[in-house]
Amino acid sequence: MGLGERVATIRSKEDEQLITRLIERDESALSALYDATLSKVYGLALKITAQPSLAEEVVEDTYWQVWQEICRYDPNKCPLLSWMLMICRSRAIDAIRKRNTILEVATETDFAEEHWGVSPEEQLASKQAEHALNEALKGLNATQKQVLHHSFYLGLSHQEIADVMQLPLGTVKSSIKRAQAFLKEKLKGQPF
Numbered sequence: 001m002g003l004g005e006r007v008a009t010i011r012s013k014e015d016e017q018l019i020t021r022l023i024e025r026d027e028s029a030l031s032a033l034y035d036a037t038l039s040k041v042y043g044l045a046l047k048i049t050a051q052p053s054l055a056e057e058v059v060e061d062t063y064w065q066v067w068q069e070i071c072r073y074d075p076n077k078c079p080l081l082s083w084m085l086m087i088c089r090s091r092a093i094d095a096i097r098k099r100n101t102i103l104e105v106a107t108e109t110d111f112a113e114e115h116w117g118v119s120p121e122e123q124l125a126s127k128q129a130e131h132a133l134n135e136a137l138k139g140l141n142a143t144q145k146q147v148l149h150h151s152f153y154l155g156l157s158h159q160e161i162a163d164v165m166q167l168p169l170g171t172v173k174s175s176i177k178r179a180q181a182f183l184k185e186k187l188k189g190q191p192f
Contacts (some may be wrong), residue, residue, distance in 0.1 A: 015080050022070040030067055037081055041088050047155050048092035058095050062088040078166055085164050089154070136186035144179035147172055
């Protein structure tokens with residue numbers, strides 16, 4: 001067995017012991033998990049929310065959910081950190097949606113005032129461009145749609161996308177490149 005396989009085996013055994021301790025409600029295991037993973041979890045939360053205070057709330061929610069649902073975690077499906085990052089991503093998106101809903105209610109009247117100066121032609125051109133984009137996006141495969149979503153909507157790096165989606169880094173990069181080339185070709189002449 002090579003060094004890399006031995007390290008992977010040790011890592012798996014360490015993770016297995018940590019998971020067992022978490023299932024047994026060992027708070028020191030949660031503390032160890034927190035210390036080992038906080039930088040990645042907080043980094044992802046901050047990247048998605050773009051607000052330190054909101055990212056801190058997301059991190060707290062993430063570890064709370066991990067503590068509550070560790071019994072449901074299946075190590076055969078993905079590594080523990082990847083599972084945690086999926087939870088973090090979900091909590092961050094929920095936090096953004098909640099914040100945006102609050103902002104939409106607060107600024108409902110601002111929206112109408114903001115569009116007073118937009119001509120009907122400009123509104124039509126904007127709607128047509130939006131329609132063209134939606135049609136072009138339908139031509140992408142599921143992986144391309146996901147990597148674009150993670151990259152442009154959530155702002156994840158290529159490596160973070162590879163970690164979350166459990167894909168090789170090269171696959172992520174080539175999927176993004178192919179999707180961008182496809183969209184560029186489909187959207188030629190659109191007023192973006």
